[in-house]
Amino acid sequence: MTDLRRIDLRREASDILAELEALRAADAPTHGGRVLSYVYDSGVAELDELAGAAARLAQPVNGLDPTTFTSVAVMEAAVVGFARSVFGGDDDVVGSVTSGGTESCLLAVKSARDAWRSARRGTPRVPRIVAPVTVHAAFHKAAHYLGLELDLVAVDPATGVPAVADIEQRLGDDVALVVVSAPSYPFASLDPVADVAAITAPRGIALHVDACIGGFALAFWPDRLPAWDFSVPGVTSLSADLHKYGYAPKGVSVLLTRGRDRQRHQYFATTAWPGYPVVNPTMTGSKPAGPLAAAWAIIEALGEPGFAELIGRAARATAALRSCVEDLEGLRVVGTPVGPLLAVATDDSVPVDRRVDPHHWADAARASGWHLQLQPGLVQADGTRLPHTTHLTVTPVTEAVLPELTQALDDAAEAVRGVPAADGALVVAGLASAVPGGAEALEAAAAAAGDGLDAESAAALLRAAGLLGDGSSGDAPGGGALPERMAPVLALVEALPGPLTERLLVELLARVVEPTRSPIE
Numbered sequence: 001m002t003d004l005r006r007i008d009l010r011r012e013a014s015d016i017l018a019e020l021e022a023l024r025a026a027d028a029p030t031h032g033g034r035v036l037s038y039v040y041d042s043g044v045a046e047l048d049e050l051a052g053a054a055a056r057l058a059q060p061v062n063g064l065d066p067t068t069f070t071s072v073a074v075m076e077a078a079v080v081g082f083a084r085s086v087f088g089g090d091d092d093v094v095g096s097v098t099s100g101g102t103e104s105c106l107l108a109v110k111s112a113r114d115a116w117r118s119a120r121r122g123t124p125r126v127p128r129i130v131a132p133v134t135v136h137a138a139f140h141k142a143a144h145y146l147g148l149e150l151d152l153v154a155v156d157p158a159t160g161v162p163a164v165a166d167i168e169q170r171l172g173d174d175v176a177l178v179v180v181s182a183p184s185y186p187f188a189s190l191d192p193v194a195d196v197a198a199i200t201a202p203r204g205i206a207l208h209v210d211a212c213i214g215g216f217a218l219a220f221w222p223d224r225l226p227a228w229d230f231s232v233p234g235v236t237s238l239s240a241d242l243h244k245y246g247y248a249p250k251g252v253s254v255l256l257t258r259g260r261d262r263q264r265h266q267y268f269a270t271t272a273w274p275g276y277p278v279v280n281p282t283m284t285g286s287k288p289a290g291p292l293a294a295a296w297a298i299i300e301a302l303g304e305p306g307f308a309e310l311i312g313r314a315a316r317a318t319a320a321l322r323s324c325v326e327d328l329e330g331l332r333v334v335g336t337p338v339g340p341l342l343a344v345a346t347d348d349s350v351p352v353d354r355r356v357d358p359h360h361w362a363d364a365a366r367a368s369g370w371h372l373q374l375q376p377g378l379v380q381a382d383g384t385r386l387p388h389t390t391h392l393t394v395t396p397v398t399e400a401v402l403p404e405l406t407q408a409l410d411d412a413a414e415a416v417r418g419v420p421a422a423d424g425a426l427v428v429a430g431l432a433s434a435v436p437g438g439a440e441a442l443e444a445a446a447a448a449a450g451d452g453l454d455a456e457s458a459a460a461l462l463r464a465a466g467l468l469g470d471g472s473s474g475d476a477p478g479g480g481a482l483p484e485r486m487a488p489v490l491a492l493v494e495a496l497p498g499p500l501t502e503r504l505l506v507e508l509l510a511r512v513v514e515p516t517r518s519p520i521e
């Protein structure tokens, strides 16, 4: 190898890394338990170091070809074997390591679609996915990408759980897959896996358990739970993310499938081009082996007892937070959460002036450095309304910060008790008055959203809402101007028509990564 100094470098490596460190310092903290979503901190620094060292060793490898880079095959077989064993799978269960939960879900849908089609000699009919409305958005994406119809079943607003009879009503020959969650992300509700399997299996319908968030937690959960994994005979596939409660860096999940023949539908293979034969079990071609190596190393280090110890910590912290919230006047925990997450809603049983809006509560907690996740309310197809909530994902490290966290949650509730929820209609009226053209322009935008509102008009609406900078130097990094308080933004999300909100959010996220103006010389 030649020496870096023989290349006329534009910048010193130390200088570049110092810049990155400064950028990272502005991120939400990934460690220490202050962010209760997105990041999963084991609280064990040596585990992160091991994962980092393993990822570094595998960094140059191309996971595309495990026959050339045999380390990939060995690690993937070991990780899938561990997952199969903890999720109650027998020898008939096989699987793949994927880049994350979304890819696992997409591939579960692809396999089910192709199995369904091949059993019907390639019928041109459009198959359906049936799932509770709480199913992860990855299945909306899968239906969109893969050309299936997503048929959502309403859940009980009090518990977040669907009635099995409502799922049964939707079953038919065009159903390629039923999806249940263990547990669901929005409410931590554990869907009735065994009861659903009892209606899908006799009809020969595939049943996926989305255990992306919960899998590696529930498998080691200290309390007894209803059967939710491959111990239920009708479960045909299961997804579980190693970059969640497997504590691995982002980019690693497993998808397990019962039956080798079923699982082969997951693959894409072609020799119909003049290049190398392509045989891909997952969406990508060339792929990193680093996240796989990190997950493998963590599994080797922890084993089942280590996982159980860490999940024990998260479980104790979850129980403590649950009783903390139950003790806060004006707030309530939604349903009966299962696993290390929960959703918090307003307690409507107390007088109005004692109620706490969960979004104002999250904003108040944010002001003292605790990041909770705001979730919008949703009107279901049957007209019932799922409340707007605040989500907390609890990790092993949370136990170490419980006294500060519960104090912050208490103070935040105190600060906003009696403050009414942001009024969506008022926020929309405010937006309409700020937009050139007023309410009519907003309505026109809503009408156009479906057919493609142009980028400039969408950006103008975002600026009027105060959500996008004007490109001046005072803007937040990336040109966005996210407000201090998110409650009014969520109220806007709930009040505007869905297609317009989606279009505006696309514009916001696209503007955040507008190419940097000063070109690299």
Ligand SMILES: *Cc1c(COP(=O)(O)O)cnc(C)c1O
Pocket (backbone or CB within 6 Å): 100, 101, 102, 103, 105, 136, 138, 181, 183, 184, 185, 210, 211, 212, 213, 214, 241, 253
């Ligand atoms: C996180 C999650 C997913 C999607 O996973 P990503 O890793 O974010 O792509 C799917 N389902 C559930 C229940 C999840 O919590």
